[in-house]
Structures are given as C-alpha cells and as structure tokens.
Amino acid sequence: AQKVTQAQTEISVVEKEDVTLDCVYETRDTTYYLFWYKQPPSGELVFLIRRNSFDEQNEISGRYSWNFQKSTSSFNFTITASQVVDSAVYFCALRTNTGNQFYFGTGTSLTVIP
C-alpha cells in the first residue's frame, strides 16, 4: 500500500527563521515519484518539485531546498529565511509506477509571523 505521512499539522515561525517540513512515505515499489505542492490562502494548488526514486540528489531552488533520503523514506522540504508569503499549506505526494493515483499527505499548515 502507498502512504504519505506529514506528521506536522501546523507550524508557526517568525519571519527569517528556517523551517523544515517533514514528509515520510511508504511504498514497496522501486520506481516512484515524490512531489511537493503549495496551497496559499487563495486556495490553488501549486506544483513545487518532483523527484524520481532513482535520483537522490538534493535540490535547491532559491530559498527552497529538498532532502530526499531513501534510507529513511523521507522527502523533507526546507525553507530558508522564511517570508510571510511562504504562509500556506504544503502537501507532499507520492505516485508509483504500478498505479496512476497520486497519494497526498494531509498537509502542513505553515504560518510565517512578521
């Protein structure tokens, strides 16, 4: 069975602090894809990143970075020097090659306090 767990329901940080959002996934498939989406207060779901299971390189995009570790089945997301505009709900998702479903976590609500 496929599953995504985002144990942090809500996080609050003060502006300019770093914050890490945790994502743990479960799958028995050897080929799979991991995603992060952002849902700002306006409500739309915005794609942030996709990572393939055979590529464990970490990725940095501006203030955003992602740490993919197969050994711990984790795909964590770090925001450096957080800003108020980062306030949103962030979803981690998983898709495997044995099905077409995208499995979403329950989301982490991040509030950045000015």
Add this chain to the structure above:
Amino acid sequence: DAGVIQSPRHEVTEMGQEVTLRCKPISGHDYLFWYRQTMMRGLELLIYFNNNVPIDDSGMPEDRFSAKMPNASFSTLKIQPSEPRDSAVYFCASTGDLVSGANVLTFGAGSRLTVL
C-alpha cells in the same frame, strides 16, 4: 497555456438541488482527476479518467455523485441531490504521460461548493 479551467469558482445551493461542476483540462493531457478537499478528510481522489474513459471511481462517495468526460477537453462532476455534507472545494487536475515519469498534476483553481 491557460491551465486547467474550472467553473464555477463558487457555488451556493440548497439541499436537494443538482450541482454541476465543470473542468477543462490542459490541451494534450490524457489524464483527468477530480479531487475533493475538506478540513476533516483532506484531499480525496474521487475519480480519474484516461483518454476520456473512467478508470477508477472507487472514491466517489455514493450514487449521488457522477462524473463524465464526453471529450478530451471537458469533464463534469454532478451531485444530485446535493447535501450539506457535500460542501467542500472540488479540484480538477490533469496530467500528460504517466509512463515516462514526466507526470506532474496541474490543478485548477477549484470550485468551492456550499450546500445549505
């Protein structure tokens, strides 16, 4: 590209009324998904289509819900009769080739449904 287009953005209706939500996927995308988002249950997959054919509708809550995709550029999600517990945000999403791995779900802006 205009992205995934959903309408209406907001719908307020009374219990018992029929509700129809509409979606236009990104041109060339072969897969279309309908999700429902509530505070209690998060994002739930209702149904998805491949090449206009429903593949998995196991997430459709009950017979009051139905979805169609008459052509590659249009899908509807219908609730008849609607109930207050159907109040949620309904998202449509599309993606292209799932085999190659270039699969990224692109979501519409959502349709916020309130059933009084």
